[in-house]
Amino acid sequence: MASSSAGFVAGLTAAALATIGFLAHQASVAAPHDPGRARVSGPPAPGASKAPRDRGHPEALPAGTGRGERVVYSVDDDRVWLVGADGRVQRTFEVTPSTVDPAPGTYAVTSRSNRVTGSDGIPVEHVVRFASVDGVVIGFSAAVDGSMPEPDPDERTGGIRETRADGDAMWRFATIGQRVVVIR
Template sequence: MSKHRAEHRTTRSRGGVNRVALALGVTIVAGATAVAVVPQLMSGAATAGTPATSTVATVLAEASPSWVQPPVVQAPPPVPQPDPAVPAGSGTGRRIVFDQSDQRVWLVRSDGTAERTYAVSGSRFDNLEPGSYTVQSKTRHATAFDASGTMEYFVRFATGFSEPIGFHSVPRDNSGKLEQTRAQLGTPLSAGCVRQWKPDAIALWDFAPVGTRVVVTP
């Protein structure tokens, strides 16, 4: 074999090795992780003039799990607020206290501590003077003075311009619908009486026999 032919065969052999290397691709080791870059990516990067390291970074970023979300931080629960204290100057002993400015009732034990306190809806009109009263009568089921609806657990303690004033449950109109929501308690909405949510109306009914003192504050 001539020298010329031998050199020609050697050149072809080396070219074949190079083509095999490109066909199999290149393995790049980044830290402890081996990333295989296919020839098309290498070829495309070279063609576009983009460094190979940019392609590797893209592959690594795409390999990160997309479903991983940061932990959700729960807001702390609201701190319960203490019940408002029994109004100063509301007397002593066992009594019911109705504060008109706060639209709130307290059922006060003989030692001066509150057994129960809750928001109510008093009169929209100026028909109840501050002062001391007593429970005069109790009616389990009652009808509104204008026959517009009914209420339960009526505890009468005063008289307004012409009609009795008392504590009772939120009235229902003649269709059976409540005339206000629980969320509206704390706002004066009645025509003269003191509206209570039903469990509170029952509690006052049980607390207040006839003769129980009622103190109304401004």
């Protein structure tokens, strides 16, 4: 009798986990969305469009990118900062930008995929999506082969490429709902 009870509880646990996973996926894709406009989770961070920089220290977090835990992405500097709840930079790294840039503002991570084929046809991993611009989905990813080639300027792509190590760090940090602050 004890083994059948344990099997019953294990079955219920598996069903509960499957339901939670399904509901989490539904929540990530159910929000209304205008495909011609980037999804913004709130007003831009103060100074998000023209954050002051310490040009002598490009790894320094620009001022005016908000408070609390967030990803900060500079489209002009091709750099990302992962900022903890205490406001300290946990990691910063350079990226290879896509051909379509999101507008400055505050976004939220809307979906993630462990492994897919990128819009440029390259297998990628740890995809973290946060915006859509004129039908092009924007997100961070790392090429499985470790490459970071410049994108074809004639192709409209949204993949912001990271190294595999930086992609692993982004994957652990930027879960669904995480704020992403885009600055110039």
